Amino acid sequence: MIDESVERSAAPRTAKEEQAYPPWKERALRGLALWGDPLGRQIEHIGHGVYSVPSCSGQGVTYEVDLKVFTDEPESCNCPDRERPCKHLIAATIHRAKARMAARREQAERTAARASSTSLAPLVATL
Ligand SMILES: [Zn+2]
Numbered sequence: 124m125i126d127e128s129v130e131r132s133a134a135p136r137t138a139k140e141e142q143a144y145p146p147w148k149e150r151a152l153r154g155l156a157l158w159g160d161p162l163g164r165q166i167e168h169i170g171h172g173v174y175s176v177p178s179c180s181g182q183g184v185t186y187e188v189d190l191k192v193f194t195d196e197p198e199s200c201n202c203p204d205r206e207r208p209c210k211h212l213i214a215a216t217i218h219r220a221k222a223r224m225a226a227r228r229e230q231a232e233r234t235a236a237r238a239s240s241t242s243l244a245p246l247v248a249t250l
Pocket residue numbers: 186200201202203204209210211212
């Protein structure tokens with residue numbers, strides 16, 4: 124389950140706490156926790172830049188995140204959180220970045236394998 128210790132406590136925070144640990148940082152950590160959690164592994168790519176992201180509460184609730192990767196429009200999430208970016212947007216962004224990195228790594232490995240399997244013997248024989 125999600126580590127709820129990153130949830131903001133109900134107690135008012137001091138200005139020093141607010142500065143050291145601003146709300147956006149809490150959301151970023153919660154998004155990171157959601158991505159790294161078993162629930163986060165259920166993030167699904169459902170369209171062009173669109174992801175289904177599970178709610179932190181579990182219980183089968185998911186939110187639709189549109190990263191608007193092909194437009195200049197701001198990204199969106201249909202969760203009830205008013206703060207943006209919400210943890211679902213952050214989790215989907217991390218998910219997308221990791222997937223793209225893995226795809227690039229795979230492509231580089233395929234290219235390297237193809238290059239190493241190409242024999243230069245016929246070319247050398249013509250010299
Ligand atoms: Zn959201």
